[in-house]
Amino acid sequence: MSQVPKTIDPAGQMMIECAACEGIRIAWDRLEAMQPQCGFGKLGVCCTVCAMGPCRIDPFGNGPQEGICGxxxxxxxxxxxxxxxxxxxxxxxxxxxxxxxxxxxxxxxxxxxxxxxxxxxxxxxxxxxxxxxxxxxxxxxxxxxxxxxxxxxxxxxxxxxxxxxxxxxxxxxxxxxxxxxxxxxxxxxxxxxxxxxxxxxxxxxxxxxxxxxxxxxxxxxxxxxxxxxxxxxxxPKPVRARTNLGVLRPERVNVIVHG
The missing domain is CATH 1.20.1270.30 (Substrate Binding Domain Of Dnak; Chain:A; Domain 2)
Incomplete structure (x- = not known):
């Protein structure tokens, strides 16, 4: 994985580096492996609506300018x-x-x-x-x-x-x-x-x-x-609370609510 920081959150960056040391693949690894991504898809000019596709439009005007359906x-x-x-x-x-x-x-x-x-x-x-x-x-x-x-x-x-x-x-x-x-x-x-x-x-x-x-x-x-x-x-009302990964305790059972 690239050494460029992936997040401004120090705790998050620490966990990313920890995952790399443990050989655990995470989203950034998968993103890096996906490069280069499809240029047609990134521009939104690829259509998969019908079974005759996918169709893609040449954004530079040299190739197809219409899909099969027009x-x-x-x-x-x-x-x-x-x-x-x-x-x-x-x-x-x-x-x-x-x-x-x-x-x-x-x-x-x-x-x-x-x-x-x-x-x-x-x-x-x-x-x-x-x-x-x-x-x-x-x-x-x-x-x-x-x-x-x-x-x-x-x-x-x-x-x-x-x-x-x-x-x-x-x-x-x-x-x-x-x-x-x-x-x-x-x-x-x-x-x-x-x-x-x-x-x-x-x-x-x-x-x-x-x-x-x-x-x-x-x-x-x-x-x-x-x-x-x-x-x-x-x-909801304003309350004081502890947040982020630092609230996890290795000596306790940590229940994380996600959704």
Whole structure:
């Protein structure tokens, strides 16, 4: 492996050097072995959408300027970016779905191991979703909030509830551009459909749809995950803590939570 420092974190750099001494291959070793990387792929002008590919566009204008289906470099780059957005949205949003299911479990099963730790935030969310609260327990309200959040993934019509938090001028722009997000799963499916061969080849239109899917992520799945985790585990607050690899103790059993 190259001796050039791989990180500005001294602890991380120390572990990289330790791995090298132990003969343990890590990401930087694999990156080095991969050189030189594919120039077409790095520029985003390689398309693997259909089975007739892969197609690649010559960025210098000497070789092919269209894929087999006729897609230009601009179309291929836009499709590739849009598909990455769809993948990211699906990952974040499925996380949010799992948290909503955990809240539903906490509401319906006292033995689940989950419980509501921030009732104030739960009731603020209930108000946002138009859920009645008077005379109802936290668990009853939580059940309705969880089910309302789960409906945000697949409802057939309407805008995302949490997207209404955005400033009015911003929402006006989104609606004028046609990128105000609807159901989260629908936005992912629509974008994957739109980027397939023979559907949409307009780079501008593809990028606008990518923006709509990204908004479904940020103002949908990710926001649902954040808010419902606060309800279940408590809203975060500043605390003093020890971090980094130095917290590990060789004489103890170290449990690392990763995710």
């Amino acid at each position: 897609a230009t470099a601009q179309t291929i780059v836009a499709r590739n970016l849009a598909r990455k957005i769809a993948a990211g949205c699906s990952a974040h949003s499925d996380h949010g779905r799992a948290v909503a299911e955990a809240l539903l479990l906490a509401a319906e099963n006292p033995e689940s191991g989950y419980r509501i730790k921030d009732e104030r935030k739960l009731r603020r969310l209930a108000e946002e979703f138009g859920i009645p609260q008077e005379g109802r327990s936290a668990e009853q309200v939580a059940k309705d909030v969880a089910e309302a959040c789960l409906r945000e993934f697949g409802k057939p019509h309407g805008e995302l509830v949490m997207a209404q938090r955005a400033p009015e001028p911003r929402k006006t722009i989104w609606r004028e551009l046609g990128i105000m997000p609807g159901a989260i799963d629908r936005e992912v499916v629509r974008l994957l459909h739109q980027t397939h061969m023979g559907v949409d080849a307009d780079p501008k239109n593809l990028l606008l749809s990518g923006m709509r899917c990204a908004l479904a992520d940020g103002w949908g799945g990710s926001m649902i995950a954040t808010d419902l985790q606060d309800v279940l585990f408590g809203s």
